[in-house]
Amino acid sequence: xxxxxxxxxxxxxxxxxxxxxxLLYHSQGKPGKIEVISSKPCVTEKDLSLAYxxxxxxxxxxxxxxxxxxxxxTAKGNLVAVISNGxxxxxxxxxxxxxxxxxxxxxxxxxxxxxxxxxxxxxxxTNDVDTFCNAVRVLEPTFGGINLEDIKAPECFEIEERLKKxxxxxxxxxxxxxxxxxxxxxxxxxxxxxxRKMENIRIVVNGAGASANSCAKIFIALGARHENxxxxxxxxxIYKGRTAGMNKYKEFFASETEARTLTExxxxxxxxxxxxxxxxxxxxxxxxxxxxxxxxAMANPEPEITPDKARAARPDAIVATGRSDYPNQVNxxxxxxxxxxxxxxxxxxxINEAMKLAAVHALANLAREDVPDKVSATYGGKSxxxxxxxLIPKPFDTRVLMRVAPxxxxxxxxSGVANRKIEDWDQYSETLEALQGPSKVFIRSAINRxxxxxxxxxxxxxxxxxxxxxxxxxxxxxxxxxxxxICEPILLGYPERVKEKIAALDIPSLKDVPIIHPASYPKYYxxxxxxxxxxxxxxxxxxxxxxxxxxxxxxxAMMVHMGDADGMVNGASIHYADAVRPILQTIGVYQNGVxxxxxxxxxxxxFLVLAxxxxxxxxxAEQCAQIALQAAKIVEYFGIEPRIAMLSxxxxxxxxxxxxKMKKAAEIVRQLRPGLMVxxxxxxxxxxxxxxxxxxxxxxxxxxxxxxLVFPNLESANITYKLIxxxxxxxxxxxxLTGVRRSANVLQRTxxxxxIVNSVVFAxxxxxxxxxxxxxxx
Numbered sequence: 001x002x003x004x005x006x007x008x009x010x011x012x013x014x015x016x017x018x019x020x021x022x023l024l025y026h027s028q029g030k031p032g033k034i035e036v037i038s039s040k041p042c043v044t045e046k047d048l049s050l051a052y053x054x055x056x057x058x059x060x061x062x063x064x065x066x067x068x069x070x071x072x073x074t075a076k077g078n079l080v081a082v083i084s085n086g087x088x089x090x091x092x093x094x095x096x097x098x099x100x101x102x103x104x105x106x107x108x109x110x111x112x113x114x115x116x117x118x119x120x121x122x123x124x125x126t127n128d129v130d131t132f133c134n135a136v137r138v139l140e141p142t143f144g145g146i147n148l149e150d151i152k153a154p155e156c157f158e159i160e161e162r163l164k165k166x167x168x169x170x171x172x173x174x175x176x177x178x179x180x181x182x183x184x185x186x187x188x189x190x191x192x193x194x195x196r197k198m199e200n201i202r203i204v205v206n207g208a209g210a211s212a213n214s215c216a217k218i219f220i221a222l223g224a225r226h227e228n229x230x231x232x233x234x235x236x237x238i239y240k241g242r243t244a245g246m247n248k249y250k251e252f253f254a255s256e257t258e259a260r261t262l263t264e265x266x267x268x269x270x271x272x273x274x275x276x277x278x279x280x281x282x283x284x285x286x287x288x289x290x291x292x293x294x295x296x297a298m299a300n301p302e303p304e305i306t307p308d309k310a311r312a313a314r315p316d317a318i319v320a321t322g323r324s325d326y327p328n329q330v331n332x333x334x335x336x337x338x339x340x341x342x343x344x345x346x347x348x349x350x351i352n353e354a355m356k357l358a359a360v361h362a363l364a365n366l367a368r369e370d371v372p373d374k375v376s377a378t379y380g381g382k383s384x385x386x387x388x389x390x391l392i393p394k395p396f397d398t399r400v401l402m403r404v405a406p407x408x409x410x411x412x413x414x415s416g417v418a419n420r421k422i423e424d425w426d427q428y429s430e431t432l433e434a435l436q437g438p439s440k441v442f443i444r445s446a447i448n449r450x451x452x453x454x455x456x457x458x459x460x461x462x463x464x465x466x467x468x469x470x471x472x473x474x475x476x477x478x479x480x481x482x483x484x485x486i487c488e489p490i491l492l493g494y495p496e497r498v499k500e501k502i503a504a505l506d507i508p509s510l511k512d513v514p515i516i517h518p519a520s521y522p523k524y525y526x527x528x529x530x531x532x533x534x535x536x537x538x539x540x541x542x543x544x545x546x547x548x549x550x551x552x553x554x555x556x557a558m559m560v561h562m563g564d565a566d567g568m569v570n571g572a573s574i575h576y577a578d579a580v581r582p583i584l585q586t587i588g589v590y591q592n593g594v595x596x597x598x599x600x601x602x603x604x605x606x607f608l609v610l611a612x613x614x615x616x617x618x619x620x621a622e623q624c625a626q627i628a629l630q631a632a633k634i635v636e637y638f639g640i641e642p643r644i645a646m647l648s649x650x651x652x653x654x655x656x657x658x659x660x661k662m663k664k665a666a667e668i669v670r671q672l673r674p675g676l677m678v679x680x681x682x683x684x685x686x687x688x689x690x691x692x693x694x695x696x697x698x699x700x701x702x703x704x705x706x707x708x709l710v711f712p713n714l715e716s717a718n719i720t721y722k723l724i725x726x727x728x729x730x731x732x733x734x735x736x737l738t739g740v741r742r743s744a745n746v747l748q749r750t751x752x753x754x755x756i757v758n759s760v761v762f763a764x765x766x767x768x769x770x771x772x773x774x775x776x777x778x
Contacts, residue, residue, distance in 0.1 A: 646680025
């Protein structure tokens, strides 16, 4: 049993719609989820001669002379094989190696995302232990480590035992040890909270597979007594003398006990560890356990008992599950990426018990530390404090890698299995930190902030109006937005046509979404009169106002202006200028505001904000300064210090024309907000490359590389972001419209469903922020 992060039980995974969505996710574009990308430039003839023949002969000869050089000249030291025969895949059972491949690819993504480790997934077409071991053993020259995955018990035990003896690189069966390590950390902390000692607790383990066996062993290593552990399987208690359904691994945990059922075993027990099936633990069984029972119900996708039922029967219970929608998620991703990171970085020959225990204690200790605001922000601002509902760190806590990998590396060195010693631990920490970046959690952080703001307002979600009510992309995006509880959408269009489109797309979650036909809306003529009042001195007569108000984009903008909606998102099917015009003419800009488009460029190690990408053809120095200030507020909202670069074709010349304008813009920003880090004029490479700045322009006040790039005109900004979007291996989010009185975002016509979701998330976030500001003003 593996508490995998992708077992998202809060999603209705059994539905045909979800299955179809998953199939599309895996098939669209390049089939599958992974690819191989060159880590070296290979664009010239010289590059090719170095990458392959004849240049490649040099590292070959060096490795032949000294085999340890393979770590210096190849990817071996950061490459792990995820290997399976598909005999125990998720909850699907023995579905074969090919059918298990999507899981193995997914495992590779987790290695990469959480620890920067590259993975080749290998599916082996055999159920024979000897054949499997022979196939894996000969792969040792290629890989720095082996992660065994989804292999059924008891074969998985023998396979791991043999390969650990026969190979000189780490071999780790995560289904066993990952769950054991994370649950071990949780158990240590649960005992601390309830003032128990490990040697005194009575533990009942329900399930006798790979995870259960490993959990029980690690509990013993942490101080629990062997005789205080009772293990049960589908036939009841595993007791001495039992013959039915036994093997040598179960025999190790056979107990001297009169108990024969789970119910009997739980009487007076302190801990229940479930690695079995949903519903295995009943409220009646809980009532017979000791005071402050510790319940680890880790079956997926449904736990042995849900936390609400457990606490209804025993309010004093401490409960952990394998699910992300409950506190105390026992999630393997807290373990295997960081454990392998520490093992690879020390070129360890194995992952031994000392290294596993080091990971346990590192996780347990981290949970007892104060949780930084950055981690809370990732989870919607929710506060976490060591206690009954926070036994172990959260999966997206970036400190996990920073704590677990060094602990594992140190244990490898101390226990004598490391072939490489880490001398400078501060430098090692910096190396680990460089593997992480805001792009991993950026959008999820924004979504969680929406949820947090909604909870603070009694569950109220922002009402976002969508003028393009029959757009396929918009409707598909709304399915996600409704499921994620991002907003209350309002669609514009002919109700019959919109409903037909929703039915054709088979999106039942949108059946109750309000659909408004502008001319039939009760406030239609009120809106017409308001538009006439706003624009009567700008060439709009009453008849023209009535015509414009029948257009969905003007109608949506007026809904927002009049407070009948909190925000709007349009532009999926029309030109940007046609989409933004109704917003500016109806909603307008706030005092001193400059309407401008911003784009977020999400890189592996940072994000950049580009402005103005969509509105102002040739902004003045004053406008550039205001745009920079607007962008700075957005960056600050995400808890990041703004570093602003005013871009030009020259570096710090202040020459007539663009350089002088951008220099002046920087000066204005300093005057208006002296504490902001801003400089200019400067070239784009200087702005983002800290090394260039420090080497050539040490006098600059901009340190650490810019994260806000203000362009001198629309063409340069627009060309830049669209070029990056098409050829860069980065994610471009936006554009987002700033400087407007209310929340309004304009999409690109080339946008994707994900792009719409991202835009709406930020529109919802902005709508909540504006609403709170207005409330505070009374």
